[in-house]
Amino acid sequence: MPRIPLITADQSTAEQRDLLEQTRRQLGRVPNLYAALAAGPAALRGYLALRDALAAGALDARLREQLALLVAHENGCEYCLAAHxxxxxxxxxxxxxLAGVRQACAAEAHPHAVLRVARQVIRSGGRLTDDQLAEARENGMTDGELAETVAHVALNILSNYYNHLARPDLDFPSAPAVPDADDRPADAPERSARHQRNGSLNWREGATVALADGYHLTDGTGEAVSRLSDVRVAFEGGFAHVAVPGVDAVQVVSAPAVQVVVLRA
Structure with a gap:
């Protein structure tokens, strides 16, 4: 049940009506989040101003949407997960x-780097290590993109946290759950997303897979490792699916995270 009433056109100040009309012109309607945030006109105006400024920045619309989805996933915001x-x-x-994005995975190196930086910013409070920053730059991120990524995290934390506080009714279709969603604490080693076995993939037997620095798979003993031998591997949709003996779930990593794959002849 909503904890902060929605502001409507007939129960609003002139400033609130102006903001709601601005939202309606841009989005075609006024989502409940915006109607709730209009309770504080300065907050809604600031949110819209930052959103519009970032829309004119270096990161394209697709990547901005992916960042919003990732941040919503990290913060467990049901409303923003549904919207994005x-x-x-x-x-x-x-x-x-979309499931990969929620695990900070993308098929191409640059958006993958941006998503990883965003997740690292969230989980560390912005305290990236020198190695993490160097990796982002090696994958093509500019200093301007680093700044904008932090700004996108801040923008979406604002909407996530306000949704948690206000609890507006969901006016978007619910987002699907992501199997085995990564809910480890910020200081835990990063691992790939894991999904159930998919028999429709074109599997290759007896492969050796080595991942780039900072990426891990889980071996049959439950240890996080960057190299595995004698596994099954399949590629689809920009992701590598790795089936490890002794591990029930297929592990999925984005293709740019794979450094070497040796296939049995």
Whole structure:
């Protein structure tokens, strides 16, 4: 049940009506989040101003939407997960791609780096290590993009946290759950997303897989390792699916995270 009433056109100040009309012109309607945030006109005006400023920045619309989805996932914001899943689908993102984004995975190196930096910022409070920053730059992130990524995290934390506080009714289709969602604490080693076995993939037997620095798979003993031998591997949709003996779930990493794959002849 909503804990902060929605501001409507007939129960609003002139400033609130102006902000709601601005939202309606841009989005075609006024989502409940915006109607709730209008309770504090300065907050809504600031949110819209930062959002519009970032829309004119270096990161394209697709990546901005992916960042919003990732931040919502990290913060467990049901409302924003629903909104940005819908928008991502309308941009042509598949369900597999959307699930990968929520685990900070993308098929191409640059957006993958941006998503990883965003997650590192959230989990560390912005305290990235020198190695993490160097890795981001090696994958093409400029200083301007680093600044904008932090700004996108801040923008979406604002909407996530306010949703947690206000609890507006959900006016978007619910987002699907992501299997085995990564809910480890910020200081835990990063591991790949894991999904259930998919028999429709084109599997290759007896492969050796080595990942780039900072990426890990789980071996049959439960240890995080960067190299595995005698595994099954399949590639689809920009992701590598790795089936490890003794591990029930297929492990999925984005293709740019894979440094070497040796296939049995």
């Amino acid at each position: 899943t819908l928008r991502g689908r309308r941009m042509g993102m598949s369900d597999e791609e």
